[in-house]
Amino acid sequence: MAETNKPTATKGVLSIAMIKKLIGAVVGIILGVYIAGIGVPEGLTTKAMWGMAVFICAIVWWIAEVFPDYVTALLMCSAWAVFDIVPFGTAFGGFSNATIWLLIGAFGMAAAVGKCGLLTRISLYLMNLFPLTFKGQTLALMVTGTLMTPLIPSGSAKIAVLAPFAAAVSDSMGYKKKTQGAGGIFAAMFLSLGCIHPLFLSGSFMCYSVVGLLPKDIQSQVTWTSWFINALPWGITVLVLGYLAILFLYKPEEEKRLASTMIKDQRAALGPMSKNEKYVSVVLVLTLLIWMTEVLHGINATIIAIAALAALLGYNVIDRNTFKSGIAWDAIMFIGCIFAVSGVFSALKITGWIGKVLGPHVAPLLAGNIYLFLAVLCIVIYLVRFVLASQLAVITIFTLLLTPLALKEGISPWIMGFTSFVAINVWILMYQNAQYLVAFFGAAGGEMVNHRQMIKLCVAYMIISIIGLLVSIPFWKLTGLIQ
Template sequence: MPARREDELERLLRGVPFFRDLTSLDAARLVGALEETRFPAGSVIAEEGAAGDALYLIADGAVDISVRSPDGELSLRRVAAPGHFGELGMLLSRRTASSRAATDVVLWRLPRRRFEQLVRDRPSVGLTVAAALADELDRRSREHVGAPEPAPGAKPMTLEREPPRVSWRRRLLTTAICVAIPIALWEIAPPEGMSATGWRVALLLAAATAGWLLEPIADFAVALLLAAAWAATGLVPLATAFGGFATSSWLVSLGGLAVAGAMAQTGLVFRGALAMLRLFPPTGAGQILALVGGGVLFTPLVPQSAARVATIAPVAAELAQSLGYAPRSRGSAAIAFAGLAGYWFFSSIFLTGLATNFVLVQLLPTDLRLRFGWTGWLGAALPAGIVCLVGATAAIFLLFRPEPSPPGVAQVVRRQQHVLGPLTRAERVTLVAVAVLIGGLVQPFVAVDAAWWGVLALAVLMAGALDRERFRASIDWTFLLFLGPLQGFGDVGRAVGLDRWIADRLVALTAGLRDPLVIVVILGVVALASRIVLPSRPAMVLLMVAIVPAAPALGISPFVAGIVILLMANVWVLPYQGLEYLMTRDASRGEAFSDRQGTLFGAALTVVRFVAILASLPYWRALGLV
C-alpha cells in the first residue's frame, strides 16, 4: 500500500471524533484491526435492527443512511468520503438505521470487539466517546430546530471506576487465620537447634505465607507488614528488616522497571515486535517464529514479563485475525501461544529478564555475585535457554500446527508501522537508557556497583522520556514494595541463624541421596509442587530464601538452586496459576484459545522446563556448580 494511501487511512480514522486525539501507538493498533470491504452501488451494507458489530470508515464513494417509518423508508442523510457511519449501532449492539451504497464504495471496517478492547485498555477513550456523542446529538438537535451552535464547553471530568471489593467477612476471616498462627505458637519451645528468635521469625514468615495464599490484602502489603512485625517485636533491627530497599539489586530493579515501563508506554516494544514480524515470512509458521524470536530479543531489555506480555498479546490477537484464523482454532492458538512463550518463557534465562531474578543475586555470597553478573548468568543458563527455545517452538508446532493462511499480514504490519511513524524523541531517549542499563551490566571495563547503572538509566529516562506523571504510572510500584522486604530476607535469616538451621535439616533429610544431581531434580519437583497453593512470586522467593543459603551444604551451588526454583516455580498448568497466561487470554476475550488448549500448552512448557534442567546438569557439573 503506498504511503499516500496509508496517510489517508490514518486521516479517516482520526476523522471519527472520539479517535481524533488517539496516540500514535493506539492509532497504529486500531489500523491493524481495520478490514477493507467494497460494495457496488445499491448494495445494502447494514439493515436497521441488525447486530451492530462494526464502525465503517468511507474511503471512496457515498452511503445513504435511512430509517423505516409507517410511510416507508425515510432518508436521513448521505455520508460521502471521507466520512464514517455506524458508531451508534456499534455502541448499542444493534443498527439504529439502514445503510446502502449510493455509489460504488470502498469501506474500512473496524470490528466492535477491537473498539471494546481499546476502551478497556484506555478508559479515557470511553469518556471521549460519551462527550463526542453528546456533542453530536446536541449539534443535530440544534440543526433540526434551527438553533445556533453553542460556544465550545469545558472538557468532561475524568471518572474512575471503583475496583471490585473483597467481602469484609472474608477479609476478616483470612486476616484472623494469619494472625492466629504466630499468636498460638509464639511461646511454644522452638525445634531442636533453633533459637527462640529464629523460631519467632519463622512463625511470622509462616503467617505471611498464609497471607499470600489467602490474600486478605495485597501481596506487597503482606511483605511490608512482615518486615515491620520482625522489627516491631525486636527480633531484628529495623535497618535489617527493611534493608532490602538499600540493596544494589533493588536499585537495579527500580531502573529496570522504569526502562520496561518507558519501553511499553512509548511504544518501543510494539514497534520492535512489528519489525520482527516484517523480518519473517508473512505466513502462520513465519509469524510464529517472529513472535518467539522477538520475545527472546526483548526479554533481556524489558525486565518485567507482565509488561512484555501486555504489549504483545493484543498484537498476536490481531495477527491471528489478519491471517484468517477462526477463534480458538489451531492457528489462532499457535499465534497467541507464540507471543506468550516468546515474551515470558525466557524470563529467568537472562538476569534482566525478570526483576525477581535479583532476589537470587542478593542471596548469593559476595564472590558468586561477582561471578554471576549479566554475562555470567547467561553463560550458566544458556543450555537451559536453548532447550526452552527449541522445546517451546516444537510444542507450538506439534500441538497447534497452524493451517495455511491467506496473504495480507504484511500489509497490516506495514500500515501499523506507517502510522507509528519515525522514532519519537521519547523513544530515542528510552533506547539510550536501555543501552546504559544493559551495556553497563554487561561491560567488563568499569568496576562499579550494578546499582549505579540502574540509577543512571533512570536519570536518562527522566531527562527526556518520562515526566513526573508518567514516572508514577509506568513503574510497577507494588512489585517494588513487594521486592524490598524480600531482598532483606537473606540478611534476616543469617542474623537469627535460621539459614544454618535449615541447612542442617536439609543435610539430614538428604543424607541418603549422595548424588547432588538427584537433589537438583527433587528441588525442581518441590518448586513445581509449591505452585499448587502459592502464587509464583511468593513461591519463588520463599523457596529461594529457604534453599539458596543452604545449597552448599547439599553439594550444589546457590546459583543452581536458585535458577532451578526460578524456572520451575514460574510455570502454569491450570489457568489460575499463570498471570501472563490470563493476560494473553483476556487480550482476545477468550477467543484466541480455550482453557483446554492453554492447559495442554502449559503442561508442555512445564515438561520443557524440566527437560531443560536435566539437560543442564552435565554442563553445570563441568562448571563445578554441582
C-alpha cells in the same frame, strides 16, 4: 425481576469473597501463633520462631488475598520490627538493596519507551521478521530473549524492559488481556528471559555467585565456554520442550493472524522517529551496552539504571505525572519487602538451621542413583522455596552442603550449584520469584495475565527442568564432571 436480582447476586458474591478473606486472615494468625508456640528447636531462638510465624501468616494471607500483596508484605515487615523480632533496619533492609534502585530505573526506562511510542515501533519491526501467527510471535519472543540473555547479566533489567514489549505484541495481535493468547505471549517472554539464564555464565549475577561458592581449584576450571557447553543439554531441553508446552498450554481460543499490509500501514502511520524516540533510543542502547560490558569496566548496573532514569527525567521524556503513574510503585513496595526476607532469616539464623535440618535427609541419596538424586534434589528445593524466599540463600545452602559429598563421590560440585540454581526458579506463589514479579507487574501493570495462568507454566518448567538435568547426565559423564 431480573433487575432486582442483580444487586442481591452482587452482594452475595461480595459477602462470599469477604468471608473467604476473613477465614484466610484468621487461619493465618492461628497458624502463625501455632508455629511460634510449638517449642524452640535446637539451633533457633524464640525470636526466630516468631519470625517464621509472621512469615507463615503472610504466606496464608497472600494465598487468601486478605489484602493486596504489597499491603500484606508491608504488614509482615512492620510486624518483625514492631514486635522487636529484628531491628527496623533489618525488617526493611530490602529497600537498601541496590536491586530496588535498579528496578526503579528499569521501570522508568520501560515507562519512557512505552510513552514515546518506541515500543510500538520495535514491536512492529520484530513482528515483521517472524510469521504473523501465535506460533511465530511466541517463537520471536523466545529467540529475542535467549539472544539477549548472555549480553545483560541483570535478569530484572532485561525483563523490566521487555515485559511491556510483550504486552504490546499481544495487544497488536488482538489478544485481550488475561486470555490464552496473551498468556502464551507472556510465557514466551518470561521463559526466555526469566528461566533460561542459567545457560550462560553472563546470564545472571547468580551464575557468578555459584562459581564463588565452589572450591578454589574448581573455580579455576569454570570459564564462560565450559559453563555454556556443560549447561547446553539442559538449555536446549528447556527451550524446545518449553516452546512446545507454551503452544499446548496457551493455545488461543481463536487463531489470529495479522495481515502484512496492516503492519505496513501501522508503521507508516507512526511516521519518522520523534525527538523523544531518538533520545530514548540513545539512552536505552547506551544503557544496554554498558550493562552488557559490566564485567569489563566494573560500573554497577544500578548506577547506570539510575543515571539513565535521571537522563530521561531531565529531558522531560518522563514528566512528573508519568513518574508517578508509569512506575509500578506498589510492585516496588512488594519486591522491597520480599528482599528483606533473606536478611531477616539470616539475622535469626533460620537459613543455617534449615540447612542443618535438611542435610542428613538429602545427603545420603547422593551415594545412590545420580538420576534419582538430582530429581529428588529438585523436588526438595521446590518445597523449600515455599518457606525460604531468598533464591541466593537456597543456592548457598545446597551448594555448600553438597560440595564435600559430591567430591567424595567423584561428582563435580558445579553440578550441585547448577542444579540448585535451575531448581530455585519457581513462582507457584508470587513472592517466590522477584524476576517473575518484575515481569508480571511490568507487563501492562499486572493486567496482561493473571497469576493462575502462569502457574501452569511454572509446573511445566519444573518438570522440563528436571528432564533437562537427567538428559545432561550422560553428557556430563563424557565431559568428566561425573566420574
